[in-house]
Amino acid sequence: MIELKNVTKSYRTNAGRQYVFRDVSYVIPANRNVALIGRNGAGKSTLMRLLGGLDTPDSGKILTAQSISWPVGLTGGFQGSLTGRENVKFICRVYGAEGDSMREKVAFVESFAEIGKYFEHPVKTYSTGMRARVAFGLSLAFDFDYYLVDEAMSVGDAHFKAKATAAFRDRVDNAKIILVTHSMGQVRKMCDYVMLIDNGKIIAFEDVEAGIAAYMKLI
Amino acid sequence: MHNRSSLAITRAVIFALTLREIKGRLNARRLGTFWILFEPIAHVIGMVLIITVIRGRTIPGFEVPVFLLTGIVPFILMKNICLKLMEAVSSNKALFSYRQIKPADALVARTLVECCLFVCVYVLIMGSVGFFAGYDVSIAHPLEWVVMLLVGVLLAFSIGVILCIAGEAVPELKTFFRLMFLPLYFISGVVYPLWALPDNVLPWISWNPFLHIVDSLRWAVFPHYPFTMGVNPYYPIKVTLVLFFIAVGMYRARRLQLVAV
Numbered sequence: 009m010i011e012l013k014n015v016t017k018s019y020r021t022n023a024g025r026q027y028v029f030r031d032v033s034y035v036i037p038a039n040r041n042v043a044l045i046g047r048n049g050a051g052k053s054t055l056m057r058l059l060g061g062l063d064t065p066d067s068g069k070i071l072t073a074q075s076i077s078w079p080v081g082l083t084g085g086f087q088g089s090l091t092g093r094e095n096v097k098f099i100c101r102v103y104g105a106e107g108d109s110m111r112e113k114v115a116f117v118e119s120f121a122e123i124g125k126y127f128e129h130p131v132k133t134y135s136t137g138m139r140a141r142v143a144f145g146l147s148l149a150f151d152f153d154y155y156l157v158d159e160a161m162s163v164g165d166a167h168f169k170a171k172a173t174a175a176f177r178d179r180v181d182n183a184k185i186i187l188v189t190h191s192m193g194q195v196r197k198m199c200d201y202v203m204l205i206d207n208g209k210i211i212a213f214e215d216v217e218a219g220i221a222a223y224m225k226l227i
Numbered sequence: 228m229h230n231r232s233s234l235a236i237t238r239a240v241i242f243a244l245t246l247r248e249i250k251g252r253l254n255a256r257r258l259g260t261f262w263i264l265f266e267p268i269a270h271v272i273g274m275v276l277i278i279t280v281i282r283g284r285t286i287p288g289f290e291v292p293v294f295l296l297t298g299i300v301p302f303i304l305m306k307n308i309c310l311k312l313m314e315a316v317s318s319n320k321a322l323f324s325y326r327q328i329k330p331a332d333a334l335v336a337r338t339l340v341e342c343c344l345f346v347c348v349y350v351l352i353m354g355s356v357g358f359f360a361g362y363d364v365s366i367a368h369p370l371e372w373v374v375m376l377l378v379g380v381l382l383a384f385s386i387g388v389i390l391c392i393a394g395e396a397v398p399e400l401k402t403f404f405r406l407m408f409l410p411l412y413f414i415s416g417v418v419y420p421l422w423a424l425p426d427n428v429l430p431w432i433s434w435n436p437f438l439h440i441v442d443s444l445r446w447a448v449f450p451h452y453p454f455t456m457g458v459n460p461y462y463p464i465k466v467t468l469v470l471f472f473i474a475v476g477m478y479r480a481r482r483l484q485l486v487a488v
Binding site for chain 2: 079089
């Protein structure tokens, strides 16, 4: 369960202050795979950033007792001159995985990413797909209660996409996902709860098809 | 996910960032390790050659290379901390997506890295000057020297944090801040003894805390270092305390804006 309490979030732009959410209170129920859908610029990614703790609300609180991942597939945090292995070890240290637990996680990422000897090469020599593979494996190496997925599964080749989807399916029992996407196929496949974001409001649908239908009406 | 205390998280993050920073610097170029040590060494050698060989200056009672080294190397440390901290947030911005990593961790980690480099450079240079050239490089008052150096590091840290926060708010200022360090170098008594200055100049530059730090460091190194009127080690300590509180306060006020992408 994640609770939003009177959350207000705005950004300063040259045209004045733009409010994305104004005094939004909402409870995301526990044990559901959530899809965040809405038009471009509706605030899906902002909400995800707030949930992930990347950004803080202007006022209000976001409360949860569960662990929430960083956005899955995030590649921006990689240091280009370090190897894939060193970057993975960096995140392990940040998340307190030392010794055996670090070795285990590094081995997991190495086998998940399947980039062979490139794992020992600097990240700046990687292609976008290779980066995504390492980043994706890195997210899965840690056990979170919630995984935040922002279009991450749309990168990579078909083999990788299938593998990523399967990896999430395996985890559905003990972990949930919050998915930001425009692909209704993914929503049907992975989620059982839809949050439609429109005009700074959150409209929830227990029924996935009903949510998709409402989204289709918007666009 | 196991629960850790805030202190344990901060410790882990600072350790991780420090390692990453050092590895990143060493791997940035071919022979990275060599260049990192060679850059300050080349600067010092260049300065020493200009002053002793080209200008033929001597400082009565002191060996010129040792005199210069004891000022230049700590000054470079303080300058580097200031300028590296200024960029600490902008160059680590992507990392703040991991919620454990905060700008403060990046600032502390960079300071630690600079201090480690300083120790390596100082030991290497002084060791070779003492061993191969036979100069006396021992430190007469080691405790005072360490305390003064720590004051210098804390002062540089405070200034660095202030520059960083100001530079994040108004990025155009960064160029100006960088330029500021050249005049500062010349008014800090790094490459000349203070007593060689005309009497009426010193009051104009003695507001500069770096001058007091550099001179106090030299006082700690040499057994019979002449006392210059107007220099005292308590002044930089006071300035440091004030600037440190300003820095911490500014950080507190701007911590959310620093994280924002």
